[in-house]
Amino acid sequence: MPVDASNALLRWYAVDKRRLPWRAEAGERPDPYRIWLSEVMLQQTTVAAVRPYFEAFTSRWPKVADLAAAPEADVMAAWAGLGYYARARNLVACARKVAGELDGIFPDSEAALRALPGVGRYTAAAIAAIAFGRRAVVVDANVERVVSRLFAVEEALPGARERLYALTDALTPEHGAGDFAQAMMDLGSGICTPRSPDCGRCPVAAICAARARGEQERFPVKAPKRARPRREGVAYWLEHDGHVRLVRRPKQGLLGGMLALPTDDAPAEVPWREAGSVDHVFTHFALTMRLLCAESDRRDDGIWWPIERIDEAGLPTLFARLAARGSAWREAA
DNA sequence: GACTCGTGGGT
DNA sequence: TACCCAAGAGT
Structure with missing residues (x-):
């Protein structure tokens, strides 16, 4: 870039740059852990959406060793609502690699950063440049x-x-x-x-x-862009003694690794009642998911979550909305 | 290179 | 309403 334009850009930035929780103030040294965490959260995600999650994560896990020591399920639950959940699994894997194999110190070269889970070309360059002052x-x-x-x-x-x-x-x-x-x-x-x-x-x-x-x-x-197909599905709200049946979704695939209501196959042979549906739009398809509700007279050895605290389960947004419907069905019954 | 993978805000 | 868009990565 011509020197004049470059200087104009940097002068503008010096005055008008956004103040963001992960950005070092003037005179401060950037914290690679916070830069990395923010960059992963910001992948395909707006600053406004990331802010509260960044605050929650850094309060709860101030250093990479804290995050590395956390149960994966806790991190997945804390990530709930932010989307692209493979990022959360990779986040834990990366933290454990840095804490366990690299003495808790993030690499400062693009190539070494690129080898970390969830760190691609953009993120490696951003961390190298912002956290370590490298040219990238x-x-x-x-x-x-x-x-x-x-x-x-x-x-x-x-x-x-x-x-x-x-x-x-x-x-x-x-x-x-x-x-x-x-x-x-x-x-x-x-x-x-x-x-x-x-x-x-x-x-x-x-x-x-x-x-x-x-x-x-x-x-x-x-x-x-390709047209977005429309799909349909069924989810089940099965409750017993103030608890609702949940499942842990497989690590691969949509909403992988997250807690959810059972889908597709009914979790019990009971009389199901229709409780409406939820429309939800994903990146590559739109989904209409019906909700079937029922009461169970017994409790199998699956996951049963107290309904009064369903908001603490860490359900992804689709299932949080379905759970709201299930709770309403319960109140009405 | 094509495809999968979330969500919320703006227009 | 429907579409666009976002500090992309992994397969």
Whole structure:
């Protein structure tokens, strides 16, 4: 990036950067554990959604050794509602690897970070640059949008990904790559937004090819998406003596490793009653799940959770909504 | 490279 | 309403 534009970007960042719980204040040294935790939470997830989870995790598990010592089920439950639950399992695996094999010290090179569970190209680069001051090429969706506009890249995503990476590499300074990356991300988040970008406030508008053409909203070009199929399913609310039957879902697949209501196969041979349905939208399909409710006269050796404390079970959102319906059915009965 | 994998907010 | 989007990773 031309020196003038780079300086303008960094000056803008120095004044207008977001204050975030995981960001070191001026003069503070960034904590690799907190940087790593925030980066994993922020994968495909908004800052607003992450904030309360980050506060809860760092209060409960202040250091990587604390997280490594936690039962996986506790971490999964604490992650409930944040989505993409493979991240939570990888989070525990990564913490245990760092605490157990690396003396509790996060690696400071991209290659070594990349070898940790749940740490891909973006996250390894972000940690190396932000936590350790390394030069690394940090490309997230914000940077892709900003760079695609700066250079008016006509090639569509995701095919353009390597080109955008190379362009970002050329822009990234030898020193201060962490601030550069965070400046680009804040720019994308607050000014160079997907719709109605605020070019009048943009510190690098002068070098923006898309802006020069008045076509900033046309970038990044994206490949058309597939239609989202609609599916249907059944969940079961089976209660006995103030408890409801839950299951631990298999580690692989949708909502893997999470507690949930039984689905597909009825957990008991009892007369089931319809209790409505819940519509829920996942990334790649929309689901309508019916809820069948019943009372059991006995308690098998599965998981039975006290209904009064169902909100503490750590159910993913779909099942939390179904459980709310089940509780309502119970109150009405 | 295509596909899977959540959720909530904005428009 | 329906669609878009988000500090992506793993298979």
